[in-house]
Amino acid sequence: MGWAIALHGGAGVPKNLPPERRKPREEGLRRALEVGVSALKSHASALDAVELVVRELENNPHFNAGKGSVLNSNGSVEMEACIMDGNTKNCGAVSGLSTVVNPVSLARLVMEKTPHIYLGFAGAEAFAREQGVETVDPSHFITKENIERLNHAKDANRVQLDYTPPSQATNEKDTGVPEGDKLGTVGCVAVDSHGNLATATSTGGLVNKMIGRIGDTPIIGAGTYANSFCAISATGVGEEIIRCTVARDVAALMEYTNLSLKDAADQVVKGASEGTTGLVGVSAGGEITMPFNTIGMFRACATEDGVPEVAIWPSL
Ligand code: GLY
Numbered sequence: 001m002g003w004a005i006a007l008h009g010g011a012g013v014p015k016n017l018p019p020e021r022r023k024p025r026e027e028g029l030r031r032a033l034e035v036g037v038s039a040l041k042s043h044a045s046a047l048d049a050v051e052l053v054v055r056e057l058e059n060n061p062h063f064n065a066g067k068g069s070v071l072n073s074n075g076s077v078e079m080e081a082c083i084m085d086g087n088t089k090n091c092g093a094v095s096g097l098s099t100v101v102n103p104v105s106l107a108r109l110v111m112e113k114t115p116h117i118y119l120g121f122a123g124a125e126a127f128a129r130e131q132g133v134e135t136v137d138p139s140h141f142i143t144k145e146n147i148e149r150l151n152h153a154k155d156a157n158r159v160q161l162d163y164t165p166p167s168q169a170t171n172e173k174d175t176g177v178p179e180g181d182k183l184g185t186v187g188c189v190a191v192d193s194h195g196n197l198a199t200a201t202s203t204g205g206l207v208n209k210m211i212g213r214i215g216d217t218p219i220i221g222a223g224t225y226a227n228s229f230c231a232i233s234a235t236g237v238g239e240e241i242i243r244c245t246v247a248r249d250v251a252a253l254m255e256y257t258n259l260s261l262k263d264a265a266d267q268v269v270k271g272a273s274e275g276t277t278g279l280v281g282v283s284a285g286g287e288i289t290m291p292f293n294t295i296g297m298f299r300a301c302a303t304e305d306g307v308p309e310v311a312i313w314p315s316l
Pocket of ligand 1: 206
């Protein structure tokens, strides 16, 4: 069986994204896809491939994770991430990080080096120090662009979602954030040539969110889930994705009703409120699906035998 990989850079895409905002993100997706493809071609495990891809996206300030993480209402960052291995169902998650350069790798250490699944806030930061992962001063994440985004959201008195549903906002005046300034969560799913599945997701959350708010990304079964049927990483409005247990529902439909990955994912995304949810998924057989009920979703995929794809809006 051949390998397959899919990744997303968030469902935060307006209809008219100017080229200066679109191109660096497309380039970022392309580069991240190359990282994953080259790992899988060199026989890396699916778990290693998804971690490498998400680290690449976390290091790219054009996405809402790691370096590009958006700011809380008090101007600080609280990043979160999750990783899961499909065959073993081992998983790790972190929340409330303000100094860790690559939250996804800390999530993997929680999975591999602790008896637990999920560490948050002071405990997660202390664990990062204990493990010696790369950390920086919290000011590293407070970029000029992120301060502007926060100020726009505050001026409009909004918690700015990484994607703003059309029912709530259709233009800059409504959202308080300039079109093209909305950043998305990142995630990656892969199956390797041995049929092992894995998923990883990472985010800075929402602009102007309350301190301590936790979204769907680190919650196993909501934003992130993998088993022996499929691996899923979701993006969009965290509260809706949690309510709909998006990632686990796709796997459960496949397991209990024999639906294909595509049919299961379409059903789950259709069941979530319009304008809130997108996901990337891969099955043990190498099928890829990338549905969304938002205007667009930054995404990319490749298979061992197929043509690589980078896309934003619905495919024709
Ligand atoms: N989907 C990212 C969040 O709501 O935090």
